[in-house]
Amino acid sequence: MFDVLAYWWWLAVDWFSAHAVGPVLAFAHLDALFGEPEAIAEALLIGLVQIAIIGCLFRPLEKLAPAERWQDRRLTGVDLRFAFALVALGPLLAFVVLSPFARAFGNALDWIGLPADGLLHYIPHIDEHPYLAFALYYAANDLAYYWMHRAQHAIPWWWALHNMHHSQRQVNCWTNSRVSWLDLVLESCLLATVGLVMGVDAGQFAVLVLLTQLVQNLAHTNTRFGFGRVFDKLIVDPRFHRLHHMAADPARPNLHNCNFGQVLSIWDNLFGTALYGEPPRRNGVDDAIVDADNGRGMSVMQWYTLRRFWSAFTSRAGWKPQSIVFDTRSRSIPDGAQANPK
Ligand SMILES: [Zn+2]
Ligand SMILES: [Zn+2]
Numbered sequence: 001m002f003d004v005l006a007y008w009w010w011l012a013v014d015w016f017s018a019h020a021v022g023p024v025l026a027f028a029h030l031d032a033l034f035g036e037p038e039a040i041a042e043a044l045l046i047g048l049v050q051i052a053i054i055g056c057l058f059r060p061l062e063k064l065a066p067a068e069r070w071q072d073r074r075l076t077g078v079d080l081r082f083a084f085a086l087v088a089l090g091p092l093l094a095f096v097v098l099s100p101f102a103r104a105f106g107n108a109l110d111w112i113g114l115p116a117d118g119l120l121h122y123i124p125h126i127d128e129h130p131y132l133a134f135a136l137y138y139a140a141n142d143l144a145y146y147w148m149h150r151a152q153h154a155i156p157w158w159w160a161l162h163n164m165h166h167s168q169r170q171v172n173c174w175t176n177s178r179v180s181w182l183d184l185v186l187e188s189c190l191l192a193t194v195g196l197v198m199g200v201d202a203g204q205f206a207v208l209v210l211l212t213q214l215v216q217n218l219a220h221t222n223t224r225f226g227f228g229r230v231f232d233k234l235i236v237d238p239r240f241h242r243l244h245h246m247a248a249d250p251a252r253p254n255l256h257n258c259n260f261g262q263v264l265s266i267w268d269n270l271f272g273t274a275l276y277g278e279p280p281r282r283n284g285v286d287d288a289i290v291d292a293d294n295g296r297g298m299s300v301m302q303w304y305t306l307r308r309f310w311s312a313f314t315s316r317a318g319w320k321p322q323s324i325v326f327d328t329r330s331r332s333i334p335d336g337a338q339a340n341p342k
Contacts, residue, residue, distance in 0.1 A: 017041035047087030118199015
């Protein structure tokens with residue numbers, strides 16, 4: 001199936017590249033700067049296909065069976081703008097960050113004398129089993145995401161970047177795109193490293209990104225359905241991820257540290273962070289300074305997130321795994337320190 005999907009995908013990328021991206025780059029005299037338009041066309045297409053599927057499929061689902069009823073959806077508007085911004089930022093990320101990163105990585109492997117075709121090729125006869133190779137790579141990618149996401153919640157400077165995603169009180173079908181762009185660069189480089197170390201095929205990588213993004217988009221929808229008692233132990237569904245977005249409950253202070261999985265919920269079940277069976281809870285963050293994101297536009301939100309990040313990143317406490325809050329000047333304070341000011 002992946003071969004067929006990858007084939008159609010490359011046909012679409014070729015067409016889009018030849019009839020849209022190439023001519024626009026030539027018109028703007030940017031073709032010499034960017035070279036091959038295929039990578040830009042592919043990144044743009046990933047974004048556009050996502051927007052179309054969310055708008056035509058996931059958004060109607062929210063109307064059909066909402067997990068929460070909102071008086072108005074005003075808070076969700078900014079997440080839609082994040083989604084459109086990501087369509088434009090995707091090619092920039094692919095070109096300005098990921099391509100040079102992959103080249104530097106390949107050169108580094110070359111320099112230390114390691115083969116550049118990845119760990120997967122050490123498995124005997126793996127080339128005859130492309131589905132197995134893809135499944136192994138996918139599992140490694142998803143496991144890496146799980147631990148990265150745990151770190152985003154545990155390490156103060158990383159939480160300072162990630163908490164913008166959690167500041168949304170009305171988690172909805174567009175919320176997956178509501179992220180700090182610096183965090184996006186960081187995440188992409190880390191996950192690309194997993195791909196490079198494993199030696200994943202470039203054609204499969206695009207399909208993987210798109211499928212992963214779609215599962216995440218679905219997981220953020222304001223819908224009350226799940227995948228059932230067996231499949232929800234394997235794959236992240238809207239009910240599962242919604243609990244990850246719950247605001248902290250003072251009566252059960254550790255409850256919100258749950259459901260970190262990206263696509264596979266297996267890791268949460270394996271490492272003891274899975275939570276099932278709770279009714280939908282209030283979403284958002286309890287830190288009033290971070291919650292103020294809800295009154296801000298996209299760019300201002302990025303700016304305040306960078307300020308919080310920089311304050312945590314440049315302090316010793318910002319590197320020690322612990323729960324933190326922020327003061328009005330975006331400085332991070334270990335959570336609980338306010339109660340006992342010294
Ligand atoms: Zn999170
Ligand atoms: Zn989320």
